Amino acid sequence: GLGIKGSYDGKAYYVGNLKLMESNGLVMDQNLSKQAKELQSNGNTVVFFADESRILAVIAIADQIKRTSAMAIRQLQSLGIEVHMLTGDNWETAALVAKQVGLTKYKAEVMPSDKAEFVRQLQSEHKIVALVGDGINDSEALAQANVSIAMGKGSDIAIDVAKITLITSDLQSIPKALKLSRETVKTIRQNLFWAFVYNLIGIPLAAGAMYWYNGFLLDPMIAGAAMALSSVSVVTNSLRLKTLKL
Template sequence: MTKGKPEVTDVLTFQEDMLDYAVSAESGSEHPLARAIIDHGKQQEISMKPLEHFSAIPRHGVEAVIDRKTVLVGTRKLMEERSINVSQYEAQMAKLEQQGKTAMLVAIDGELAGIIAVADTIKETSKEAIQALKQLDVEVYMATGDNKRTAEAIAKEVGVDQVYAEVLPEDKANIVEELQKQGKLVAMVGDGINDAPALAKADIGMAIGTGADVAIETADVTLVGGDLAHIPKAIQLSRKTMKNIRQNLFWALFYNTIGIPVAASGLLEPWIAGAAMAFSSVSVVANALRLKRVTI
């Protein structure tokens, strides 16, 4: 739903040089949020401090040692696990998250040093694509690793009613299975390596063409480009295709049910029967070729 190019929108500083340490700590990460913080640091002409130690904490953030100081950059859960009190800044974090921003917390030597808010821009066509899916009577769910407030803010903006927030990569396949147990046919749309299990589990896996190769290989359908508007178009085209197939089966069965007994009774000359059979095949092919003129 988003462009995948997050940018830093707000920086709240509670300790001097907080941003210097945060940018330096994130220099060891390849995560999109980390790249956003690094790019912001470059814009602010911040000099990188050398990393004495670095480790990524999956889904929670990073830990680094810089100038013999332990620096943490990540989520509330990371701070809670390290017994760092963030309660006094809860209102500020909530305000940022309600605006659809991800609040990254920065701690230095066990003390909260600042908050860096990062936001990703929603694609122009996402809202239209969601509305188009609803018009096709398709229920839309969003599964994301973002916190609940941020996820709900984004979902509200694009028109998604059902949201799974703070989802770990392995949980996406479980969500698909849960919906299937409710009797739903599930189409999963994803673009990352972590989406592959859910794409495989779904009744129909749809990979974004600009995504990871493993996602494309796992999915049943690959949508060219990164435009979500291709999803309702794919569904509409598939429905028209199935309708066309049912038409062909009906008319072929109807035609042969009448024609074969007449031919078997000897009431038709062989050349007439052959011509009639050829006409039957031509009519089916001609009906199928109408799909080439479909505009969605």
């Protein structure tokens, strides 16, 4: 969550964010500090390079936000879903990205353990939490979430932990997956309901429940065919999901 530390020829070197530099007492000259702040204010992720005594250089990294991301956020919000963004990036970058995709709830400079704690906090409020992640640092939070979704191009650990893996990295796959899940649960309930009603009527008839009233007995072959028909109706109803427009 902070960066990495290594050694070469007996000297220690650091690559990471500003917190890593500050925790090791590393200082930065005014010109470099000014450049870093300017880069951050433009929404860049700033990575610092340092040796044992001082910060040597900074580089800026910027992610290209997909045009479909804002649309995906709006689709999720239209489903009544409360959307949060958790990132290890600085607050300036997080604020810029949140503004571009239409988010008002976000947290920046978040450690991996903080993500899992945030999920637990929402769960303590009796909320069902779905978490989308793609990196190793998301694995703890993914394991904690009620529904964990990994992006297909993410790390193997995130994919192993997640309950759902999306093939693409397009965020529009998320509302599609949720819609498919809801329709699947709806279909399962329909199948259970009709199977219950079918058996509630069919089993007494097959057992001769009407015999005492009017002498009616159901032919065993017809009863067997009716039972097979009930299975066919359940399968047919389930196959309707293949025609679902997402």
